[in-house]
Amino acid sequence: MSYDELLAKIKDANLLRSTASILSWDQECMMPPGGVEHRSLQMAQIAGLAHQRFTDPRIGELLAECEADDELTSDPASEQAAVLRELRRGYDRSTKLPADLVQEAARTRSIAHHHWQQAREESDFDKFRPWLEKNIDLARRVAEAYGWADGEEPWDALAEGYEPGMRARQIEGVFTPLRDRLQNLIADLTSGPRRPSTRFLEIAVPTGEQRAFVPQIAEQMGFDFERGRIDISVHPFCSGTNPGDVRITTRFRDDAFADALTATMHEAGHGLYEQGLLPEHTGTPLGRAASLGIHESQSRMWENFVGRSLPFWEWCMPRVRDAFGSAFDDVTPQDAYEAVNTVSPDFIRVEADEATYNMHIMVRFELERLMMSGELVAADLPDEWNRRYKEYLGVDVPNDRVGCLQDTHWSGASFGYFPTYTLGNLYAAQFFEKILEDVPGLHEEFARGDLSSLKSWLNENIHKHGGRYQPADLCERVTGKALSADPLLRHLERKLRPLYGV
């Protein structure tokens, strides 16, 4: 049967991709420096074999046969229809790009990345400008190859690869009120009469002791170490091959215990999603996350709605004291809660707090949308960047190194990716309001260290569906409403205003 043959071929291709995932994890976490050159050959070989399989014309034939089969497609809500929808999307995207464009893009990206590194080091945008121009041009050609529907725009064609079905216009409809009201909130907080306690952040904890403690928090969240592991990498990430083997990483610094904790909760949130996918769907679209934005909703939920909540700290603080002794004797749960919720507008995205983080994303979304439509040229990027940081966050960007050169994404011609970070925050807030409706005693459970209701709810309502629903549909299905800025704003207002006395 065509459907079975199609699934077998897709599983075969995804099996190779899962091997690439191990090679990549190993490179980040285990491989000695001397292995780099050989590893790049291994990765290229596996990527090439996977690409061959995903673009095999036989997949196109089988897809067409299945799509013509009423039994498979008559109910668009069926599992088979969802599988075919996602396979069609993937196949079209894999086959629409001409091979010479793929090669040119890969070559240009790699050189552009090098020039970006240099430009950033020297804070000299002009060194990157010609390569950003090339990357913009390439991304626009890629977008053209993918194509977009009437009323859509080039940026949409790129973002479709990260957030299926989501369009710039919809995002704008949510981001605009978010931006305006966040701008007010941040201005209020920074001029408020009170400052949260930061005592908790000032206590150094030896790295070795953090390493023993932090996995216990992941375990408390329900991360299953029989089906996963935790390691160290420069940039924390979540990876793995199937629900039985999920790998998260974190990082440690003596003077940044809170960072290790939040990074771990963030990645374990991703990890719970991966462990919560159904093993019988491994290698099919139902066995993977719905989108990057939904994935990020899971990490941000645990990082922000658990790890930055007062009830969590009421449970966690005594454990911190037990683990690290007298240094934390005088630190209360309220101290820790305040410390991890300070808000300070700054230039650097990856160091931003829960409120200002979204502003960093919205600046990038607005700018890359303009670059993709041709309304903004590379040469004007620094000015436009700095103007928005002043307007939205009230900060003067001192130079391009901490300004428009800070992120690697555009050096790799990745346009359309940034919004998934804020979409994750928005989904998380909207899901969490629903969870509190369904489990009214949730915060009391947190205060007892019982995080199981939250995990079960996510398993049942999000994880087990994998990629069956497009993100916007999943949001409607789960919360009964379209995505909105309101839940996130309510969450931030309620939490942050009291801490700043406004």
Add this chain to the structure above:
Amino acid sequence: MSYDELLAKIKDANLLRSTASILSWDQECMMPPGGVEHRSLQMAQIAGLAHQRFTDPRIGELLAECEADDELTSDPASEQAAVLRELRRGYDRSTKLPADLVQEAARTRSIAHHHWQQAREESDFDKFRPWLEKNIDLARRVAEAYGWADGEEPWDALAEGYEPGMRARQIEGVFTPLRDRLQNLIADLTSGPRRPSTRFLEIAVPTGEQRAFVPQIAEQMGFDFERGRIDISVHPFCSGTNPGDVRITTRFRDDAFADALTATMHEAGHGLYEQGLLPEHTGTPLGRAASLGIHESQSRMWENFVGRSLPFWEWCMPRVRDAFGSAFDDVTPQDAYEAVNTVSPDFIRVEADEATYNMHIMVRFELERLMMSGELVAADLPDEWNRRYKEYLGVDVPNDRVGCLQDTHWSGASFGYFPTYTLGNLYAAQFFEKILEDVPGLHEEFARGDLSSLKSWLNENIHKHGGRYQPADLCERVTGKALSADPLLRHLERKLRPLYGV
């Protein structure tokens, strides 16, 4: 050019094999238990792709073209001629086995292994006997498919896969005098008037402290941690993908510090060989070890000729005292030297000492040769096994669990492998005599902790050649003599007789 195309195809196939090596290392050292099922799919996929490539008929065509090209083959000592010799050997062996035999063997092996485990647990040979019969039959059919020359025998066809060019008759010529003289030596030692000190072995060292110390010894040997790493596994091994990424493992037990140390030196000896191969030959026969026996000569050289030497302990003992404090205050280098050189005939191969170990191997060599020629049937194995243990080692085997059921090899139909262990000891001894000729002050260097002359000699005379020479040719080339039992016997006699006062 055919030769270049051939090499490119072989490198491509070996690149896949190196990915399989990472998957396998990861499974042993890193993978969580939940990953087993998916990993077996990944391994099967990569193995299948590699097999396809190694048996590609185009390789046969290219080989034939190259072999007909005088420029490539007129000088049999040239690199190209060596490459072609090894590729021909590999291609013939990969393509001579009918697919149904390969499948039947894999199926039978996996069931036989299961029955062997049960039989061993219950010490009930009869439970394994029918499966051993099947494995013998299969191995004989495999040998027939490979074929053997006039004057050779079925066992040779199997051993060729592990020790190219080595034949049972040659091995017998070396093993027989070794066995006879070892038998005398062991009898003399066990009845000698003196017993070596074992104080060193009786001191417990916390695992955590061993883990900090042991890698320093590997580093002292010259193992390069920029191009390698050391981890923990149940059975120590050496693995990796290329000279830039070599991975060894060891194991730790509080009451077995000496075991961790010798296991580490053994595996680091393998690791130095892999790190000493020339990177420009990666993926070709010149970029891999000459044979399992030669590989084992490297591990045994470091384990026995360094790690069980008095000069080494003169350097090492003060370091042990520095690392572990007062427990070792009264232990002298001589104590350690004696402790790691005790000889005690016993039933279990993997726990055997440097002298009796070879007896265990020779019993197995004799028996599997008879099973392959049809002169010994499975039902008679236990009696023949026990008779030889009594005769060669003077021990009464109490049951089949610690007798003929102790090793896994025959349950996997691996016949022809065992002798490489003793061949390794023989090569090591013969190489070491030559090294002492070339570097007369070697032991004085050891006593200063300077192991660099030994490493350089091995790099230059063994490692850099990779698989260019067949093991017997390498031995002749390096030592000027054919392989002989004399150097190993001289080494053991000189070292052990004084310790036992005989």
